[in-house]
Amino acid sequence: MVNGYMATSLREALEIRAAHDVVPYGGGTDLMIAADTSLTYLYVNRIPEMKQIAVDDAYVRIGASCTFTEVLASPLVPPLMKAAVEQIGAPAIRNGGTMGGNIGNGSAKADSVLIEFVLGAKLRLASVRGERIVPIEAFYKGRKQLDLAKDELIVEILLPKDADYEWYYEKVGARRALAISRISFAGLLRCDGDVITDFATAFGAVAGTVLRFPDVEAMVIGKTKAEVKAMHDAIVAAYGDHIVPTAGRVSKEYRKDVCLNLIEDFLTSKGL
Ligand SMILES: Cc1cc2nc3c(=O)[nH]c(=O)nc-3n(C[C@H](O)[C@H](O)[C@H](O)COP(=O)(O)OP(=O)(O)OC[C@H]3O[C@@H](n4cnc5c(N)ncnc54)[C@H](O)[C@@H]3O)c2cc1C
Structure with a gap:
């Protein structure tokens, strides 16, 4: 038996959250893996x-x-x-x-x-x-x-709101379906003519939080595509210097190699 409050408005939910020691409960797909009957839940999905x-x-x-x-x-x-x-x-x-x-x-x-x-x-x-x-x-x-x-x-x-960018997304898992990410990567590229006005990358499942590397991204922003293409190897190497994976179900070395392969593929797929 799991105890909980079912809130039907945001105001009600916030008042319950302020007055009681409750754990917010959305769909429960994470929480119910380790359901704790000593806790009181606040259902926020209605x-x-x-x-x-x-x-x-x-x-x-x-x-x-x-x-x-x-x-x-x-x-x-x-x-x-x-x-x-x-x-x-x-x-x-x-x-x-x-x-x-x-x-x-x-x-x-x-x-x-x-x-x-x-x-x-x-x-x-x-x-x-x-x-x-x-x-x-x-x-x-x-x-x-x-x-x-x-x-x-x-x-x-x-x-x-502005979704006027090119993007790249890859999730590497142990199998094709129902897989938790072993490594995930997303890249975003926005250009004004031939000039790159925005370049962003994020790496998931590599360390304790999702990682961004603004210093490396800054190497690309403001340059022309041709200039960045000429720097391709230097950019991949800069990511190599910055990415410090933690060990988990897969080794640090595997994580780093896959990250660099993904950045390489992102750049190449965008003609960079
Ligand atoms: C079989 C299986 C496969 C899965 N596959 C994936 C996958 O491929 N990719 C992936 O990313 N995840 C995956 N998950 C994990 C999980 O489904 C997701 O993390 C999901 O988004 C959790 O949402 P939920 O509403 O069920 O969270 P809950 O279990 O309800 O809550 C999770 C945490 O968030 C807190 N919380 C919930 N809502 C709020 C809120 N509004 N404010 C503050 N705190 C809140 C809770 O207190 C709790 O700490 C998988 C889980 C299972 C069981």
Whole structure:
């Protein structure tokens, strides 16, 4: 028997979160692996304010309690996010698992979180004390260490609305389906004519959090494609200097080799 509160509005959920020692519960696909009957859960998957997907002037706003299936069904969600989400788990996991739960689990293997990193997404957090907007990179302070107060909830994920970029996404798993990422990679390229105006890369499942390397990205931004193509080997080498994997189910050496193969493939596929 699992104890819990079922909130039906954000206000109610935040008041329960402030007054009681509760664990937010989205789809339970992570939590129920180690169900703890001594805990009290706060069910956040029936809260209308957290179930919407909408667009404003700057962002595509995805409610934290939207399931992966709902994200895939929305015409508002950018194709890069859908490319990652459609590879998550099996249909039952995509039907139950939520975007907020993927973040709240705090894993560097979380597939939607990789895309939030490469896009520079922000999170809208709320408590009875008020709201704050936090960049995804700042939210992850380390493995399973989140910038989330005991009375706060993740309410929305804010993806930049401008999807006028080329992208690359690859998930390397132990098998083709129902695989947790062994390494995941996403790359983004935006050009104005021949000049590269934005270049971003993110590596998942390599270390305690998803990794970005702004110093290496800065080598590319502002240059022409021809200039970057001439620097191809130097760019791959710079990634090699920066990527320091941790050992896990696979070795550090394997992780690093795969990361460098993925960056090589990303650059080559974009003519760089
Ligand atoms: C068989 C299987 C396959 C899987 N495959 C994949 C995969 O391919 N890729 C992948 O990325 N993941 C995978 N997962 C992991 C899991 O499905 C995802 O992480 C999912 O997004 C979790 O969402 P949830 O709503 O079920 O989270 P829950 O289990 O409900 O919660 C997870 C954590 O987030 C917290 N939380 C939930 N909602 C909020 C909120 N609104 N605010 C603050 N904290 C919150 C919870 O307290 C908990 O700590 C798999 C899991 C299983 C069991």
